[in-house]
Amino acid sequence: MIVLPKYPGVSPLVVRRLPRYYRLLTELMKNGVERISSREFADMIGFTASQIRQDLNCFGGFGQQGYGYNVASLRAEIGRILSVDGNLPTILVGVGNLGLALANHVNFEYCGFQLLALFDESSSTVGKDINHWTVRHVSELTEFCTEHRPLAAVLCVPPSAVPDLVKKLMDLDVKCYWNFTQYDLSSLYRNEILVEDVQLADSLMTLSFQINEIL
Amino acid sequence: MIVLPKYPGVSPLVVRRLPRYYRLLTELMKNGVERISSREFADMIGFTASQIRQDLNCFGGFGQQGYGYNVASLRAEIGRILSVDGNLPTILVGVGNLGLALANHVNFEYCGFQLLALFDESSSTVGKDINHWTVRHVSELTEFCTEHRPLAAVLCVPPSAVPDLVKKLMDLDVKCYWNFTQYDLSSLYRNEILVEDVQLADSLMTLSFQINEIL
DNA sequence: TAGATTGTTAATCGATTAACAATC
DNA sequence: TAGATTGTTAATCGATTAACAATC
Numbered sequence: 001m002i003v004l005p006k007y008p009g010v011s012p013l014v015v016r017r018l019p020r021y022y023r024l025l026t027e028l029m030k031n032g033v034e035r036i037s038s039r040e041f042a043d044m045i046g047f048t049a050s051q052i053r054q055d056l057n058c059f060g061g062f063g064q065q066g067y068g069y070n071v072a073s074l075r076a077e078i079g080r081i082l083s084v085d086g087n088l089p090t091i092l093v094g095v096g097n098l099g100l101a102l103a104n105h106v107n108f109e110y111c112g113f114q115l116l117a118l119f120d121e122s123s124s125t126v127g128k129d130i131n132h133w134t135v136r137h138v139s140e141l142t143e144f145c146t147e148h149r150p151l152a153a154v155l156c157v158p159p160s161a162v163p164d165l166v167k168k169l170m171d172l173d174v175k176c177y178w179n180f181t182q183y184d185l186s187s188l189y190r191n192e193i194l195v196e197d198v199q200l201a202d203s204l205m206t207l208s209f210q211i212n213e214i215l
Numbered sequence: 216m217i218v219l220p221k222y223p224g225v226s227p228l229v230v231r232r233l234p235r236y237y238r239l240l241t242e243l244m245k246n247g248v249e250r251i252s253s254r255e256f257a258d259m260i261g262f263t264a265s266q267i268r269q270d271l272n273c274f275g276g277f278g279q280q281g282y283g284y285n286v287a288s289l290r291a292e293i294g295r296i297l298s299v300d301g302n303l304p305t306i307l308v309g310v311g312n313l314g315l316a317l318a319n320h321v322n323f324e325y326c327g328f329q330l331l332a333l334f335d336e337s338s339s340t341v342g343k344d345i346n347h348w349t350v351r352h353v354s355e356l357t358e359f360c361t362e363h364r365p366l367a368a369v370l371c372v373p374p375s376a377v378p379d380l381v382k383k384l385m386d387l388d389v390k391c392y393w394n395f396t397q398y399d400l401s402s403l404y405r406n407e408i409l410v411e412d413v414q415l416a417d418s419l420m421t422l423s424f425q426i427n428e429i430l
Numbered sequence: 431t432a433g434a435t436t437g438t439t440a441a442t443c444g445a446t447t448a449a450c451a452a453t454c
Numbered sequence: 455t456a457g458a459t460t461g462t463t464a465a466t467c468g469a470t471t472a473a474c475a476a477t478c
Contacts, residue, residue: 019417101316202234208327
C-alpha cells in the first residue's frame with residue numbers, strides 16, 4: 001500500500017501540540033476573544049512565540065502581519081487539519097470498567113469519530129444498554145464489520161486477548177487502533193496498522209519517577 | 216523550595232521510555248528469558264541498540280561487555296529508578312464513569328502508589344463501595360488530608376471544578392496530580408505543582424489526524 | 431584467547447529558538 | 455505612515471545514531 005500523506009514532513013511532535021492549541025482556542029472563543037498574537041498565545045500555553053508560528057506554518061500562513069491570528073478562523077483551520085469534523089466509523093471492543101467509561105465519557109464526535117457499536121465476550125455484559133448502544137457479543141464482529149465497515153477500533157480487552165482479536169479485525173479491514181491494552185501492538189504489526197497508544201500505567205510510572213525525584 | 220533532583224540532566228524523553236522497557240522486561244522474565252543484548256532488545260521494541268544503551272547509561276552501567284543485560288536485574292534497576300515499589304499516598308477525586316474505571320482498573324500499587332480514598336460531590340455516588348473503598352463526600356477532604364497527608368491526587372472532575380479543587384488541595388499540601396480533566400493545570404500553576412496529563416481527547420484527535428492523512 | 435557486546439565519545443540529525451525582512 | 459506582528463531564514467541547542475576502544 002503506497003500512501004501519500006497530506007502533510008509530508010510534519011513532525012509528530014508538531015501534530016501532538018495541535019489538539020492543545022485547539023483546546024485553548026476553543027476556550028478563548030468561548031470567552032469572546034477575537035484576535036491573539038503568537039506572543040500572547042505562547043505565554044498562555046507555556047511555549048515560545050517562535051514555536052507557535054513555526055508549528056502553524058507547517059500547514060499554512062494563518063496569521064496576518066501586524067494583527068496576529070483570528071481566534072475563530074485559526075481554530076477552524078486546526079480543526080480541519082485534525083479532521084475533527086469527520087465521522088470515522090469506529091467500534092469499541094471490551095466493555096469492562098474502562099471500555100464502559102470511555103463509551104460514556106469520551107466525546108468521539110468532537111474528535112472526528114463515530115462510535116458505531118460496543119462488543120464484549122462476557123454474557124453478563126452482552127445485551128446491556130450503554131448510552132444508546134446495546135453491547136453485542138464478539139461473535140457478531142464479522143457480520144457487523146462486513147456490513148458497517150468500521151475503520152477504527154478502541155481496544156479495552158485484556159492483553160492476552162489482543163493478538164487473536166487484532167488478527168480478526170485486520171482481516172475485516174480495521175487498520176486503526178486506539179489501544180488501551182498493555183499489549184505492544186505497534187511493534188508487532190509495525191507499518192501494517194496505525195496505533196495510538198494510551199498506556200495509563202506508563203503515564204503513572206512517569207509520575208512516580210517525577211515525584212520521587214523531588215521528594 | 217529548592218529541589219535537588221536525583222537524576223539531574225536526564226531528559227523527560229528518556230524517562231518516558233523507561234516504563235516501556237520495564238514492561239518488556241517483565242514480559243521477557245515471565246517467558247523465562249535470562250539475558251538480552253541491546254540489539255535484541257532494540258529489535259523487539261523498535262528502537263536502535265544505541266538508544267537503549269544511551270538511555271540506560273543515564274542511570275548507570277547495568278550491562279556487561281560480551282554478555283549483554285541480565286533481564287531480572289535490569290528490570291529491578293528500572294523499577295528502582297521509577298520507584299514503582301513505593302507507596303505514595305494518593306486520593307482520587309471525581310467518581311464518575313472515568314474515576315470509577317480508574318479506581319477499578321488501574322493497578323496503582325504496581326506503579327508505586329497507594330490509593331487511600333475516593334471523593335465525589337454527588338449524593339448518589341457518596342457512600343458507594345468501589346473495590347474496598349467507600350466513596351466520601353468532598354466536604355471531608357480537609358479532614359481526611361490533614362489526617363492521612365496524601366501527596367498525590369487523581370483528578371477526574373469536570374474542568375469547571377478544577378480551579379477551586381486544586382486551590383484547596385494545594386493548601387492541604389497535595390502538590391502532585393494525575394490529571395484526566397481538560398483543564399490546563401500545568402500552565403496555571405507552573406513550577407508550583409507537578410502534573411502528569413492524560414488528555415484522552417488530545418490522543419484521539421492525534422489518531423484522527425493520522426488516519427485522515429493516509430485515507 | 432577470541433568473540434561478543436557494552437559504555438562512551440564523536441558525528442549526524444532534527445527540533446527549538448532567535449533574528450529580521452516582509453507586510454498588514 | 456508608523457507600529458505591530460507575522461512568515462521564514464539562520465543559529466543554537468538537544469537528541470539520536472554511529473563508531474570503536476574497553477572489557478567481560
